[in-house]
Amino acid sequence: METVDTPPATKQYTKKDFESDQLVRWCPGCGDYAILAAMTNALPQLGIPRENFVFVSGIGCAARFPYYVNTYGFHTIHGRGPAFATGIKLANPQLSVWEIQGDGDALAIGGNHFIHALRRNIDINIILFNNEIYGLTKGQYSPTSPTGLVTKSTPYGTIERPFRASDLVIGAQGTFYARTIDTNPKLMAEIFVEAAKHKGTSMVEVLQNCVIFNDDAHAAVTAKENRDDFQLHVKHGEPLLFGKDKKKGIRLNGLKPEVVTLGENGITEKDILVHDAHSEDPTLHLLLARMAPPHFPMALGVIRQVRAKTFDEAMAEEVEKVKQTARYHSVDDLLRSGETWEIK
Amino acid sequence: MDVATNGKKIEQELEKVVIRFAGDSGDGMQLTGSQFSFTSAILGNDLATFPDFPAEIRAPQGTLEGVSGFQVQIGKIDIYTPGDQADVLVAMNPAALKSNLQFVRRGGNIIIDSDAFTDRNIEKAGFPTNPLEDGTLSDYNVVEAPISSLTKSALEGLQLDNKSIMRSKNMFALGMMYWLFDRSMRETENYIDSKFRKTPALAEGNKRALHAGYHYAETIEALPSRYRVPAAKIEKGVYRHISGNTATAWGLMAAAEKAGKKLFLGSYPITPASDILHELSRYKNMGVITLQAEDEIAAVCSAIGASYAGQIGATTSSGPGIALKSEAINLAVMAEVPVVIIDVQRGGPSTGLPTKTEQADVNIAVFGRNSESPLIVIAASTPSNCFDTAYLAVKLAVEHMTPVIMLSDGYLANGSEPWKFPKLADLPEIRINHPKTPQNGSFYPYLRDSETLVRPWAIPGTPGLEHRIGGLEKQDVTGNVSYDPKNHEKMVHLRAEKIARVANYIPEQSVIGSGDAQTLVVGWGGTFGALFTAVTELQRSGVRVDFAHFSFLNPLPRNTSDLLRRYKKILVCELNMGQFATLLRGRTAHPQIVSYNKVQGQPFLVSELKEAILKHVNEI
Numbered sequence: 001m002e003t004v005d006t007p008p009a010t011k012q013y014t015k016k017d018f019e020s021d022q023l024v025r026w027c028p029g030c031g032d033y034a035i036l037a038a039m040t041n042a043l044p045q046l047g048i049p050r051e052n053f054v055f056v057s058g059i060g061c062a063a064r065f066p067y068y069v070n071t072y073g074f075h076t077i078h079g080r081g082p083a084f085a086t087g088i089k090l091a092n093p094q095l096s097v098w099e100i101q102g103d104g105d106a107l108a109i110g111g112n113h114f115i116h117a118l119r120r121n122i123d124i125n126i127i128l129f130n131n132e133i134y135g136l137t138k139g140q141y142s143p144t145s146p147t148g149l150v151t152k153s154t155p156y157g158t159i160e161r162p163f164r165a166s167d168l169v170i171g172a173q174g175t176f177y178a179r180t181i182d183t184n185p186k187l188m189a190e191i192f193v194e195a196a197k198h199k200g201t202s203m204v205e206v207l208q209n210c211v212i213f214n215d216d217a218h219a220a221v222t223a224k225e226n227r228d229d230f231q232l233h234v235k236h237g238e239p240l241l242f243g244k245d246k247k248k249g250i251r252l253n254g255l256k257p258e259v260v261t262l263g264e265n266g267i268t269e270k271d272i273l274v275h276d277a278h279s280e281d282p283t284l285h286l287l288l289a290r291m292a293p294p295h296f297p298m299a300l301g302v303i304r305q306v307r308a309k310t311f312d313e314a315m316a317e318e319v320e321k322v323k324q325t326a327r328y329h330s331v332d333d334l335l336r337s338g339e340t341w342e343i344k
Numbered sequence: 345m346d347v348a349t350n351g352k353k354i355e356q357e358l359e360k361v362v363i364r365f366a367g368d369s370g371d372g373m374q375l376t377g378s379q380f381s382f383t384s385a386i387l388g389n390d391l392a393t394f395p396d397f398p399a400e401i402r403a404p405q406g407t408l409e410g411v412s413g414f415q416v417q418i419g420k421i422d423i424y425t426p427g428d429q430a431d432v433l434v435a436m437n438p439a440a441l442k443s444n445l446q447f448v449r450r451g452g453n454i455i456i457d458s459d460a461f462t463d464r465n466i467e468k469a470g471f472p473t474n475p476l477e478d479g480t481l482s483d484y485n486v487v488e489a490p491i492s493s494l495t496k497s498a499l500e501g502l503q504l505d506n507k508s509i510m511r512s513k514n515m516f517a518l519g520m521m522y523w524l525f526d527r528s529m530r531e532t533e534n535y536i537d538s539k540f541r542k543t544p545a546l547a548e549g550n551k552r553a554l555h556a557g558y559h560y561a562e563t564i565e566a567l568p569s570r571y572r573v574p575a576a577k578i579e580k581g582v583y584r585h586i587s588g589n590t591a592t593a594w595g596l597m598a599a600a601e602k603a604g605k606k607l608f609l610g611s612y613p614i615t616p617a618s619d620i621l622h623e624l625s626r627y628k629n630m631g632v633i634t635l636q637a638e639d640e641i642a643a644v645c646s647a648i649g650a651s652y653a654g655q656i657g658a659t660t661s662s663g664p665g666i667a668l669k670s671e672a673i674n675l676a677v678m679a680e681v682p683v684v685i686i687d688v689q690r691g692g693p694s695t696g697l698p699t700k701t702e703q704a705d706v707n708i709a710v711f712g713r714n715s716e717s718p719l720i721v722i723a724a725s726t727p728s729n730c731f732d733t734a735y736l737a738v739k740l741a742v743e744h745m746t747p748v749i750m751l752s753d754g755y756l757a758n759g760s761e762p763w764k765f766p767k768l769a770d771l772p773e774i775r776i777n778h779p780k781t782p783q784n785g786s787f788y789p790y791l792r793d794s795e796t797l798v799r800p801w802a803i804p805g806t807p808g809l810e811h812r813i814g815g816l817e818k819q820d821v822t823g824n825v826s827y828d829p830k831n832h833e834k835m836v837h838l839r840a841e842k843i844a845r846v847a848n849y850i851p852e853q854s855v856i857g858s859g860d861a862q863t864l865v866v867g868w869g870g871t872f873g874a875l876f877t878a879v880t881e882l883q884r885s886g887v888r889v890d891f892a893h894f895s896f897l898n899p900l901p902r903n904t905s906d907l908l909r910r911y912k913k914i915l916v917c918e919l920n921m922g923q924f925a926t927l928l929r930g931r932t933a934h935p936q937i938v939s940y941n942k943v944q945g946q947p948f949l950v951s952e953l954k955e956a957i958l959k960h961v962n963e964i
Contacts, residue, residue, distance in 0.1 A: 076814065077671050077672060095653065323629040326630075330601065331630075340765075342582050343579070
């Protein structure tokens with residue numbers, strides 16, 4: 001399969017090289033700061049020349065991100081980021097294209113572009129900042145807000161059912177899905193590097209905290225006292241173990257996951273499900289991605305990573321194929337094609 | 345018409361003639377019409393065509409809703425329109441007759457497939473009684489030809505099913521027309537051979553039907569005369585046939601090739617623009633990238649993304665799609681990124697008349713975005729002019745770093761004409777200058793050229809020029825986000841002035857006429873042919889009237905105000921409720937700008953234009 005790789009950087013960059021001179025204007029305590037720091041930590045590790053990075057965004061708090069990264073950046077319109085990113089990548093496949101979205105941007109107004117980018121498997125990286133609320137418009141519920149959430153626009157609690165971003169990724173035949181949290185900078189940076197390496201649309205969901213309008217939305221997972229029991233860090237090829245001493249694990253009972261404890265009722269590590277991120281069949285990925293407190297830990301890390309032909313690769317192949325059989329090679333050829341006649 | 349004597353038939357020479365083919369959507373009338381046109385073009389006639397078909401792909405057989413028509417005017421003189429009224433109508437069934445009779449000149453010839461005039465079909469078409477018998481057609485010369493049954497017997501012995509046989513009857517009708525107008529069948533035979541290369545029986549069937557029609561016409565006494573339309577005196581050179589949509593596609597490609605860029609088309613299927621997407625999707629080996637996007641919005645956004653990344657971004661659509669693209673177009677206005685938006689106008693509002701023509705998108709093109717949003721709007725005037733206009737749209741977009749909306753319409757898109765095509769080398773240069781290095785160590789994405797006010801087009805991948813752009817208001821020169829009130833006002837003025845200065849780079853508006861008339865007829869876009877014909881015919885008969893046809897709607901040519909001031913009355917003729925007239929009133933303050941409008945989903949007729957113009961000239 002032909003792939004278009006970005007040429008390697010000749011210089012070893014540092015975090016500082018990727019920080020822009022603009023004043024960062026998120027609220028104090030916003031989870032976005034940590035994501036930005038993790039990103040500027042990850043980018044120098046990729047060995048890609050700085051000028052080949054493009055950060056694209058739509059509208060929302062998260063969408064200000066490109067202004068703060070010292071690369072090429074395009075702050076576009078609400079929800080349409082994936083479409084801009086698609087045009088940019090197809091116009092110049094050598095670029096490393098990152099697309100920053102909030103939950104409203106990606107899953108409400110931009111839901112269509114989001115699923116179609118994943119379906120096409122174009123080689124871009126989508127980072128979804130999921131704080132389950134509209135921040136920039138000052139606190140309305142979003143498509144990921146849990147049912148019952150009281151917000152400015154739902155004074156009696158939202159009566160809608162929320163989307164899980166992971167369900168959409170699987171439903172759209174996405175090839176890469178990872179989940180991380182804004183309180184774990186190391187994990188974020190690792191996952192951003194993994195996302196960059198993946199060929200195809202990488203979708204990283206960051207559970208991000210909005211201190212102003214939806215504080216502690218993810219506390220069931222991220223709070224210090226919940227960390228051990230409600231975070232399951234998945235790694236391809238490793239058993240799904242969690243808890244303080246990694247004594248708890250996920251076992252498959254028929255088609256249902258269940259939490260078991262090593263040493264209890266004769267449970268050994270052999271009973272524990274081993275994570276296979278590379279399985280084409282997404283059944284277990286979906287199962288893992290849907291686990292959530294209070295009955296389950298939340299899976300963090302790369303949940304799905306499958307190699308499939310990317311849109312840009314398919315396009316390059318098609319061009320080569322058409323070149324073999326094409327009858328016309330320039331506009332002049334085309335103008336003279338078919339029937340022409342001369343008036344003398 | 346005189347009856348022939350001694351088996352010899354009379355020949356009449358005509359300056360021009362209008363022929364209309366009409367039948368069920370599945371009868372192949374578009375193909376029949378284009379074959380007749382193509383053969384005539386090769387014989388040296390000038391011509392213009394007008395396909396007139398329903399939005400439904402195959403409405404129920406025999407119904408009025410399912411009738412598809414194709415009109416062509418051929419001439420030994422220059423032809424600018426498909427003609428007001430048909431001299432000959434070929435009607436394949438009662439419904440086709442019913443819906444097309446209104447387009448036939450009194451005294452004209454009507455050729456019908458008499459086999460199709462069954463009681464059931466007559467009733468389906470809504471005739472109270474049989475129109476062949478009740479005097480409906482007494483003002484016409486009617487030729488009742490049993491086309492279906494003759495086609496059937498001509499194809500006897502071939503291994504073809506009834507459906508295939510019946511689908512060849514359009515060739516029988518075409519054969520009759522070839523005899524009637526003394527045209528060779530060779531081009532169509534070549535076409536049939538190539539189209540049915542893999543199915544020789546179908547090729548043979550179609551050719552047999554064609555010949556059978558030709559010989560039938562020669563034999564019957566109902567066609568006592570045949571017509572000769574000699575070659576036109578047209579400019580020397582090599583010609584081809586071109587439709588507006590194909591010309592648009594090729595114009596975009598020509599500009600990209602000239603600029604040394606890839607062409608990126610982001611598009612979503614919509615009538616009547618889809619053919620541009622179809623055409624461009626064929627040339628992937630020539631640096632053309634086509635993305636059939638998930639919706640109209642993604643189509644334009646991906647095109648803007650491609651332009652931002654340094655290629656030629658374009659999107660094609662029609663009114664409803666343009667409405668969806670407004671927000672993204674405004675981003676390109678704000679960020680000052682080039683993009684070409686092709687609007688093949690159709691009847692509206694809303695879904696309106698998808699396959700019918702209209703010119704009612706002036707307002708949305710010039711004004712249809714939030715806030716102060718200046719951009720370039722240009723319009724194509726003929727099918728082949730779509731090539732030049734699309735080329736120019738790209739040139740203006742990249743040289744002035746702005747969105748350009750090109751207005752085409754359903755009439756131009758599907759209409760076709762002979763075209764003396766250019767060579768790429770003869771087309772104007774497209775100047776693109778991507779900055780390579782920062783000036784004095786820094787890069788300022790909104791530092792403008794002092795003449796044009798155009799900002800630099802720095803593309804991702806260029807070391808040292810990393811910068812951020814977007815839809816937020818930006819500080820003059822640096823492009824950093826700025827909410828400063830005075831800066832905003834300055835930027836609004838700069839964006840307006842940048843587009844206003846484009847007038848320095850486009851031709852001044854010309855006038856057709858002596859220049860001493862008191863009335864100036866103004867048109868724009870796809871009505872050129874009808875207006876030109878109407879005005880020049882009036883001028884030849886001694887009427888004092890001048891004509892200015894606009895290609896540039898925004899900015900207007902810089903002499904527009906001065907030009908209009910020379911006339912007492914400005915008569916703006918357009919296929920809408922007066923949108924360009926309103927624009928001219930706002931831009932020029934001329935005291936007497938009046939309108940002649942038509943909104944029927946149909947192009948202007950020369951006759952109605954002449955009448956309207958004459959009335960206005962005489963009122964002065």
